[in-house]
Amino acid sequence: MGTENPYPEQTSANAAAPWLRGGPAIAVDLDGLREYARLLASQQADISARSGYLAPLGEMPVRAFSGDVLGEADAVRAGLQANAAELSTYLGKLAESLGNVANAAQTIAESYRSSDAASAASLASLDDVLFAFGDKTVPRPAGLPDELGATYLDQQMAGTAAPPAADSALWQDGPVTAVSAYQTLQISNGPNGERREVSTVTPPGGVATTTTTIFGRGGETISASTTRTSSRFDGPVRTTTVETFGTDGTLTATTKTTISYDGPNITEQSTETVDAEGRTTSLTTEKVDPVTRESTTSTYRPGESGVLEETNRVTTGTRTSGPLANG
Template sequence: MGVDGDNGPYSSQTAANTHAPWVEGGTPLDVDLAGLRDYAKHMADQQRDLMSRTTHLSHLFKMPGEAYNGEVLGEAAYLRSQLQANASELSAYLNNLGQTLFNIGSAAQTIADIYGSGDATGAADLADVLFAFGDKSVPRPDGLPPYLGQTYQEALLANAAKTAPPPETSAEWQKPEQTSTSPYQTTLTSKGPNGLVRETVTTNVPGSGVSIVTTTIYDSKGKVVNTTTSRTTTTYDYATNSQVQTVESGNSTTRTTTQYGKDGSIVNSESASTTSTNGHETPTGRRVVTVDPQTGERVETTYVVRDGKEVVSDRVVIGRATKGETGYEEPIANKYDPMSPTNG
């Protein structure tokens, strides 16, 4: 195939290979509108299911940092960075896969819309299919309603100012800068895409065990885009050596009870989440952490409520943590060195 199109050294071979008259005049493509709409819905459902399952990838980002925390050997730091880089690549791939499912479903829905006002059994032209996939070189189909026809990218550009800000855990937010306005209040400020700025103010009420976190997102002009507030109340029961933490945000409440052993390690923990509507609380999920006292193995199980039934949505098993050093260990030779301060 020629590298310069028709002017390349293999232009005649290229023309011969791309001229395929046997594919012309075949059976027209019949459009089953109901089938295409169902197919588009299934693609959208698959995208939503894929995106919901990607939340389980949070372990791939979190666990390498927890396994190789603090000052570690260079090899361990390299392994940590590689594992987190691999998790980022997998996350990016799944995001692109989800967008592909959405695009295919949108194209199917567009074809159905093109022929929605005509004969459902009529034949579709190949140009209509190309248009459905965003090819601007083909004319707009006559049967497509005038309010339809934007590509996904065009819709993003048109609604950039109206697009919801990225999640708090998104890599689009830069590393936050911390400032302290008082001994009881700190502010984290982080810059995001399109000139967004996220400001998180944490206020600890002295002597009450109450912490209030207010997160405000501003657009590039300083206008408030979104504001959320959560209230955390923490109490401790010395009789059972357990801590109870209650987080209230909007109409959602999460209550976590954590019991500690004599050495300060977690024995077990359970979080229960509910939503409140018109004064009625409805369970939405639960997270249970259990630790085997013999093996030190920790099991983290997450439950969600679907159709009124509690089902397992995630389960992680973590082995006993290896013993590490939290400080600098004095060289063994020091106790034999007469000039060492410890022998002085």
């Protein structure tokens, strides 16, 4: 059985937080608050972008312990994958939290946009801070523009929330249906009544075309994009090109993957993505040592100056040989 608190008065005094009930007016530096929001949003975008560099942490254990392996190896694989998944979840929640604080800071700053800095300093209250963080028990700041201040849940209820991105995990994929001998169609449902249609046409020996269209809950077209995939062999080199087109049909990005073979073995591989202006937005290279069969995979992204910088490097040893063992 638990022991009752022998110091109730001290606990009450130490745990009290009267400032949460409103408190005196606080000073607001509007320019500083907007800059703070901008920096937090920048950090959110940076974490989201760099999280992709950690993908090998979840992929490598699968490749390292594939097939029939000892039970201990299977446990190691599961543990490594679980750790990678937890890290990915943590970074996702960290980015989400930074975005929430950034939005709250921006909301507070916008609440006093129509007032001069001196007036704002005497008008600001902690109720405005609580409102910015979604507290429904406090009144809406009088100076907050009507088009601002809605939570994501409010937007969902009003039907104004933006549909998920085309590659979001929020879509509930439906079955792939054959429309003809060369065309398939997959319809997926979004969380708020949206619909995503993916149509793929693959003529024999031709260019595969995939069109992804997202419809709003009212049936209106929100976005549409098309990719055209083609491949060719030049001796021992295979090149696959994926062109992405926007809703208006303009080319937005091109991804080219080149693989060099020595018989059945891959000796070198590279994947480069360029934007509509021809600037490289990402580059991944893999080189295999012809003697040791060790492979080194490097990832490059443009730095602040626009020059490609190596952001990740993974070296993988050759697979060990020997008979398969039973776990």
